[in-house]
Amino acid sequence: MASEEGIRLRAIRTKVADTDATTAGRDAYDGEIGQEMEPVTPAGRMFMQPNLSCCIVCIIGFKNGINVAAMKKGLEETIVQHKRFSSVMKQDENGSKYWVRTKVNIDDHIVVPPASAINPESSNKIEDYAAELALALPFDQSRPLWELHILNVKSADAAASAIFRIHHSLGDGISIMSLFLASTRSVSNPISLPSVQPLSTEGFNSNERRAGSMYYYFSLFRWTCITIWCTLVEVGKFLLLLLGVKDSQTALKGSIGVGRLAKSISTANIGLDDMRIVKNAVGGTVNDVFLGIVSSGIRRYLQQHADKLAIHSSNNQGNHPVYGGTKEAVAARISIQDKCIDVLRIRATSLVNTRTQPGLPELSTMMQGGSQARWGNSIGYVLTPLCMKKHDDPLDYVRKAKETIDRKKCSLEAIFTYWSAQLILKLVGAEAAVNMSYNALVHTTLALSNMIGPLEEAMFFGNPITDIVPTVFGQPQALCIHLQSYMGKAKLVVTVAKDIIPDPDILLQHIVYSLEDMKQAACARTH
Template identity: 40%
Template sequence: MGDGESSSGGQPLSPAARLFHAPRINCYIIAFMGCKTKINPDVVKAGLEQTLLKHPRFSSKLVVDCGKKKWRRTTVNLEDHVIIPDLDPEVDFPDQFLEDYISNLTRNPMDLSKPLWELHLLNMKTSDAEAVGVFRIHHSMGDGASLVSLLLACTRKTSDPEAVPSVPVKKRAGSTNSGGFWWLFIAVWSGLRLIWNTLVDMLVFMATIVFLKDTKTPIKGSPGVELNTKKFVHGTVNLDDIKLVKNALNMTINDVILGITQAGLSRYLNRKYDLGAKQGESNIPKNIRLRTAILVNLRPTAGIQDLADMMAKGSRTRWGNLIGYILLPFSIALQEDPLDYVRQAKATIDRKKLSLEAILTFVCAELVLRIFGVKVAAAITHRILFNTTMAVSSLIGPLEEISFYGHPMAYLAPSVYGHPQALTLHFQHYSEKMTIALAVDPNVIPDPHQLCDDLQESLKLIKDAVLKEELIKDVV
């Protein structure tokens, strides 16, 4: 980290990084790591010295040089970043204490005079862990997928302490080029659909910026929601249950995840409206407009091995935020057949896959940033997010159990806060489990555990429907 670099020069922030420092889009990524053993702070600090501190972002602070924001390398004092609160080991209701502790973190911005990350180590037994580590990282340091991958690159397989975790690799779709007239017809038809879907999506996107708002529901935030304290809860489901539905209905895990989300929200809102309908009948008003904003990182995420090599050997790898948007509508209603939730979700996602919405929204955002500056870009981003209801994301995780600097992990639950929405859902795969992490504004959603239960119950109902209809065909 040479002195010359500490005193002069530096790397300019990317346009997206500058956007995340705008007052109304000041976002942070937060990641909970439940451990199966007590955490040894000295071991963790030694591990950070050998890994995370070798990444340029984690050893650089934000400076303003001639009016431009830059990352400048600096010497990191781990005592300023690894926070070990003095806890009462006999505290009553430890789960509630943990939620309150993390919620209080969202009240305080980070100190810009040092690198924008911190790790809280809480040696306190909760219902699903012996201790918990909590990373808080400013979103300007990278996109969520890259930062979680970087954290995973600091871990090792519990069964092999020298090996980095292995993650599933997405299979490329096979070519359907069989030659002849029908292939040409399908290619032309797909091209026409791509153009039409993109045109419609961009018109809706522009309308959302100008006037098109989601329906005011019990989960829709009010003005200033981005400034409110957030609350974080999580639950765990069996990944095999999701795979069972996926294989039975010939769809992807993301299709099932969004179907579960659609079903869980419908159950929760039906209870919230409670208009006095008879048992089993819907309380939900018709024609609710409820959309989720999905932020898509257009830069391929570096592999865990690549990131581990970068920290160990100083090799180079791609890094940074290249973010586009997808606005995904949910159908909010009680369905007689639970499988309709996932079938509807798959149809919506399949249509979005045949659109250039994410790429064009990224290009438009870049143009606005370069021509009109950060303030205008932040105002537009704020309107898009505020005029929709929520955000959803999902990440692939390790196939096997892993250890964080020798501490076996029970779960991983990342999330985000600081954007103008009252609800964010994140699905994180880890080993044979899927963690559902919720970030909510408790002024809007005072009972996030109930919503989490509804999501878990929805998966159970969908799985039971698959078994009842005997749709399973040699599910692996």
């Protein structure tokens, strides 16, 4: 996730929104502030439905204390100028919804909580405060759907923190991260924006493209056949998910209503260099390593719970004919539990950017719309199975993850899920589209996301950033895991429903330890 050059984000440049809305739409809002109107995208309408109302929450740590007045002024000059962050959602007499530009009172969007709102005894006071936003009141629909909480409180990694809370209908992670980065500057060169590494593109290499030979056409035909086959297989699995093929019930699996439960956030710093050592050992990518350590960590977590159950049972049940009381009986039960974990069905829903340009597009292009980069929620779901089989070689988890991700890269599953939701929404309505997406999420165990941040130290309105911690609230899953890169390091973020997973720190450590074991195994192979 690092490169020598990276891409450069251009400075923020706003553009008057397209006013080619319907005449009925214009007439419905004559006299209101700001007549710049834009139809709400299908995904935006879906995220406004109660069952799938999600919020993006991002903690930004700063090296110095936050000047509230300077923060307000900076926001007014940058983020507030963006059309989506200065619009409210309106509905005309025909039921069509539009984003309508409005005047923004910055004070309505800045929250400075009192000292009593922060637990001084907690070692994760900032994360705890952010987690409480999961139960916060819904956004006021008469204002743009975002807010910024400013906490001038020291934490382990920062002197102060700011927490963005943004409704998911405003845009996906790529859109919002692009907007945020376009408002930052490089610490080493304050007049330029920080560089961000692009993702590598997939497809034929340049030599094959230039060749124009029979080998090229054969490769194209072969690639097309593989894509069609993999798409049919993966789409078939997705349809089975919608029909009710659920994940195994484990200590990590939530149920209907879990999206509205209290949350807990745990974080850990991991080295991208460690992940590169592992990926090089198996010839994979950072995404392969991410999925591999999550699979291994979750298996360790479930194994630990199984071990406790077996030991607890043997200590309390004596020589019960089922539980047994000897060490041999306990060992036999653990062996059985190992085999049970091996066959567990645990899947993650991974959000994939469906834009034609990979990585983080330049904000100026995205804000202009068009086919190359689109602002909004241009994301599809990919159903990713996790390897639960026990492996003696830790690197085998990454190898299995690579097999899974390579198969996903050859399919159009993300595009299918994106466009099928759009089609259902247009033909049947938002409720049916939301039910489809909701079922896809509630039948799985967790959500996974990997977001790329700046390669160099960045500052937000003159204040250097120490770390970036993103997460999402509202999805019908008890577990959400994010990986956020910044300055050659990675932040691992585990967000859980506290009633389902009361010990997220243990799960987090299992994932971290899995990476350490894989690194040791990779280093041992090179000596």
